[in-house]
Amino acid sequence: MASINADNRGLRLAVRYLVLTLIAIIFIFPLVFMVMSSLKPDLQLLRDTSSIRAFLPVGDISFDNYASAFDRVPVAKFMFNSLVVTGTTVIMSLLLCSLAAFSFVFLNWSGRNVALSIIIATLIIPFETIAIPLLLFVSKLPWIGMEGLTFGWLDTYRVQIIPLIADGLTIFLFVQYFRDLPRELIEASRVEGASWWQIYTRVVMPLAGPVLATAAILKFLAMYNQYLWPLMVVQQETYRPVMVGLQYFFQLNTAWGEIMAYLTIITVPVLAFYLVLQRAFIASIASTGVKG
Known part of the structure; x- marks a missing residue:
């Protein structure tokens, strides 16, 4: 048997x-x-x-298609722009969305359930419905930089980063994960006199490896694959990301081999980022736990 x-x-x-x-x-x-x-x-x-x-x-x-792709498109410049925009957005998104989720889960304040419901409801709103109003808004916004006070964010890195930092899905992922953490840890930390910032940085976030990896992967893919928004707000080649660079290959004669070479090149950072975060995700699961 x-x-x-x-x-x-x-x-x-x-x-x-x-x-x-x-x-x-x-x-x-x-x-x-x-x-x-x-x-x-x-x-x-x-x-x-x-x-x-x-x-x-x-x-x-x-490898002729690769050489032709580099001749037709400034691949290195577009790749650099995408990595700057995507990397900055991912880091800021993880910080701000985790802070927001921490306040929703662990802090008692009036209207938090209503606010969370509104944020989750934004998941059903397509970005295309707010793209035009958002474009009109950022085109008039002031900014203080090295050149002084200017108006309008078009043709900059910030217009590709700041409007897309916070999103309902990332906040929802953090909220769901934080709700499953042992409440005893938070209560014990409060009894020992820890501030909320100390609880966030020293108790909650060290245990948040799995959700950090998941949120980072999803945000990276969403930002790296952005096409519509950069196409609307960036006209200068200096700030264009890789996805906007695809339109270069459809001008005049479509070069399918060069398109495939370009796609292969720009896919490498995505695969590398995923493999790195996948290992971090597995390691964080193995190390996460309550130690007595």
Whole structure:
């Protein structure tokens, strides 16, 4: 009987790994197609899409598309702009949204449930519905910088960062995670005379590794893939992010091989960020706990 149970468990485990492997292959296929297509000339690329050759490094393989992509588009400048905007927004979003969630969960103040409900309700509002009013608003806002007092935020980094820092989803993720933390930790810290800021920095946030990693990944993807908002508020090439750079390849003759090369280049930071945060997510889960 024991051997039969062991065989059944082994069979279920094998089936589970087989299913997971098939799912992984399905998700990897678009990446493989993108990389393989970036190495082929346009005619061969279009011809291979009707067969399995689209996923194989066969035919006239070269890195010419990458060189042409760098010649057509200032890839390094666009990549730098995207990393500056995305990195700054992610850091500020994690700080401000976690502080907001901390106040909703641990502080007693009048109207907090109503405020939280309004914030969560914003999740159903598409960004396109507020894009035009937001554009008109930021185009008249004052700013004090090195050049003195100026009006209008267009063609700057700040117009791509500040309006998108806080969002309902990130606050909701932190609220849900903070609600599951042991209340005994907070009460014990208050008894020992800790301030709310000390509780936030020394008690709550050290335990928030999983939600920090999750929120950072989601915010990074949302900001790195921004297209509509930068297209509306940035006209100078100096401040354009990578997604706006895609339109360069559709001018005159569409160069599909160069597009695939460009997409491969700009996908590297996304994969690297995800892999780093995934390891941090797993490590934080392993280390999170209440120590007596």
